[in-house]
Amino acid sequence: GDSVTQMEGPVTLSEEAFLTINCTYTATGYPSLFWYVQYPGEGLQLLLKATKADDKGSNKGFEATYRKETTSFHLEKGSVQVSDSAVYFCALSKGGFKTIFGAGTRLFVKA
């Protein structure tokens, strides 16, 4: 079946460091790919999305490129801030109402 695999956390970085969170997927067809972020005590919110191969999603300095050849959608940010500390979920959707989430990666950013 379809699945999403994320790198295990937690990831701990110093402020202004470069961030990469790896995400790979297994799916038939042409899924849409998403990154959601969950701050402490809150629900998930969409960070960025891409709907077809080679699309780049971007938001708030975060970027991810839909790579069909490597079935990947890695999240990157050039310079993290303390306020980026959260849990990041990679996800896919193939139509219908089911979204498949990865296990989540917790990010801690130290000042």
Next chain:
Amino acid sequence: DTEVTQTPKHLVMGMTNKKSLKCEQHMGHRAMYWYKQKAKKPPELMFVYSYEKLSINESVPSRFSPECPNSSLLNLHLHALQPEDSALYLCASSQGTGNEKLFFGSGTQLSVL
């Protein structure tokens, strides 16, 4: 208004109690969802309503009973829960065409004693 509002934020209930969780959105979305999230885990889909009709029930125990009174409201009625049902319950909505982004509420943190 791009918010999904959930009440209450916190709920403590005994195993014999009956309680309800409420969710509201005013974005004109036609799909509404209930998810359950345990600590340090991703959300797990429970129910989906599409155009006010139950579209998906992920084999959820009958002690959880969803209700969609209208296109803006979604309830989750709880009865005779077990301690293992303690979790964060998230409501979400989407436009209703499928394969689209989800808008989540902040959730209800439920503790069953």
